[in-house]
Amino acid sequence: EELKVKQVEVEEKKLKCDEMIPRLETEKTKASDEMKRASEIAQQASEKEVAVGDMKEKIDRDLENAEPALEKAAAALDSLNKKDLGELKSLAKPPAGIDDVTGACVYLLHEGGKGKIDASWKASQQMMKDVNKFLEELLHFKAKIDAGKVPKNNFKNIRPLLEKDWFNVDTMRTKSAAAAGLCDWVLNITVYWDINENVEPMREAAANAVVQLEEAIQAKDEALKAAEAAKQQVAELTAAFNEAVAEKEAVEAEAEACERKLGLAQRLMAALGSEGERWRQGIEGMKVELGLLAGNALLAAAFVSYSGSFNRFFREGLLDDKFKPYLQGTIPAAKGVPIPMSPGADPLKILTNEAEIAQWSSDGLPSDRTSVENGTIVTNCARWPLMIDPQLQGITWIRRKEERRGLHVVRLGQRQLLSKLENALVTGKPIVIENIQINIDAVLAPVIGRQVLRRGRTVFVKLGDKEVD
Numbered sequence: 001e002e003l004k005v006k007q008v009e010v011e012e013k014k015l016k017c018d019e020m021i022p023r024l025e026t027e028k029t030k031a032s033d034e035m036k037r038a039s040e041i042a043q044q045a046s047e048k049e050v051a052v053g054d055m056k057e058k059i060d061r062d063l064e065n066a067e068p069a070l071e072k073a074a075a076a077l078d079s080l081n082k083k084d085l086g087e088l089k090s091l092a093k094p095p096a097g098i099d100d101v102t103g104a105c106v107y108l109l110h111e112g113g114k115g116k117i118d119a120s121w122k123a124s125q126q127m128m129k130d131v132n133k134f135l136e137e138l139l140h141f142k143a144k145i146d147a148g149k150v151p152k153n154n155f156k157n158i159r160p161l162l163e164k165d166w167f168n169v170d171t172m173r174t175k176s177a178a179a180a181g182l183c184d185w186v187l188n189i190t191v192y193w194d195i196n197e198n199v200e201p202m203r204e205a206a207a208n209a210v211v212q213l214e215e216a217i218q219a220k221d222e223a224l225k226a227a228e229a230a231k232q233q234v235a236e237l238t239a240a241f242n243e244a245v246a247e248k249e250a251v252e253a254e255a256e257a258c259e260r261k262l263g264l265a266q267r268l269m270a271a272l273g274s275e276g277e278r279w280r281q282g283i284e285g286m287k288v289e290l291g292l293l294a295g296n297a298l299l300a301a302a303f304v305s306y307s308g309s310f311n312r313f314f315r316e317g318l319l320d321d322k323f324k325p326y327l328q329g330t331i332p333a334a335k336g337v338p339i340p341m342s343p344g345a346d347p348l349k350i351l352t353n354e355a356e357i358a359q360w361s362s363d364g365l366p367s368d369r370t371s372v373e374n375g376t377i378v379t380n381c382a383r384w385p386l387m388i389d390p391q392l393q394g395i396t397w398i399r400r401k402e403e404r405r406g407l408h409v410v411r412l413g414q415r416q417l418l419s420k421l422e423n424a425l426v427t428g429k430p431i432v433i434e435n436i437q438i439n440i441d442a443v444l445a446p447v448i449g450r451q452v453l454r455r456g457r458t459v460f461v462k463l464g465d466k467e468v469d
Contacts, residue, residue: 089131098172108186298327
């Protein structure tokens, strides 16, 4: 059926090629006109970009000259403190000139309105009655200027005071530290006001220049994109006829390939039919195992935790008479609540596999079940394993198994015991301490007992007088 469809497509592609010839010529002429128009727009946009860029550079130069003075004026707000203001407020009759400084503050902090402003010393004392509030007003005065909440007449009223000879920081410092601080603030906040009044129009002009520049760049980019699109369209239309012919030939080749693929697909589906069944069975088996995972894990954990010190007879008794009946809920201690577990669950099959056991045997571990169980406990326990090894089978296996990881073997009483132990802790290499006694040396107790210390994310263990990371 698909082959019949491909034959129809071959005829349609041939007819399409014949129809494309006159259309191709028309589209070439149209694309050429579009390219010419796009080039003209791009040229105009480039000229505008240059003009706007020149304007922005001039504004940037003006702003660069104004910014240092603006920053210096803002820094003057840090020259006041509560102690100086408290001393100034307590003066019954201030020295000459101080009342001019405080009067200037009265003018600046006035909220506006009609009527004459009282800038006398008494009014100044009233202004400074609450030193904290007064200082807070001064510290936030710059923000009021930035928000446009300070009447322009406030600064106009203080101009005559600023022209007086004694209205300067040096003169006021000889009379009062507080007056000097206020004088410094008045002078610098006035400078800030003047600069801010001049800079704001420049900032607005700069913002407008940036907008114009972005518009110019956008117009230029759009024009260049249009030119590129027109150029691409010409190239595409030029190749369209050849592509149509190639499509016709490709459809013919596809018809032949489709027939070959159909045969291959039929053979592949037949081969994969049995494999798919095996995969489905595997998935179902995994689902069943997942439901039994809790009981299997508990059985394995109990085996590793409690069976190590017993021989085979007692291990089998623990497994068959204690662990499994408890998990199956058949003994009173389980209170009749069974935990799902694999039938005939074996800790060895849960914790290891045949390949790993074979490797242990290659490394020198005896192949009897008790020895394999010992190896399983050693490789899965959370604590350092203590091995009673009169026949030296265990140490032989450990030496061969861990020699690839740089195993260290030491004995109690060796001079280099602590240095080798410290190196193993730092580098993570395995270490075996032979002939350990019933009573453990106090220096080794923190290591053997895993008495770790934590500082943030770093873990330490105390080894003698050192803390090893």
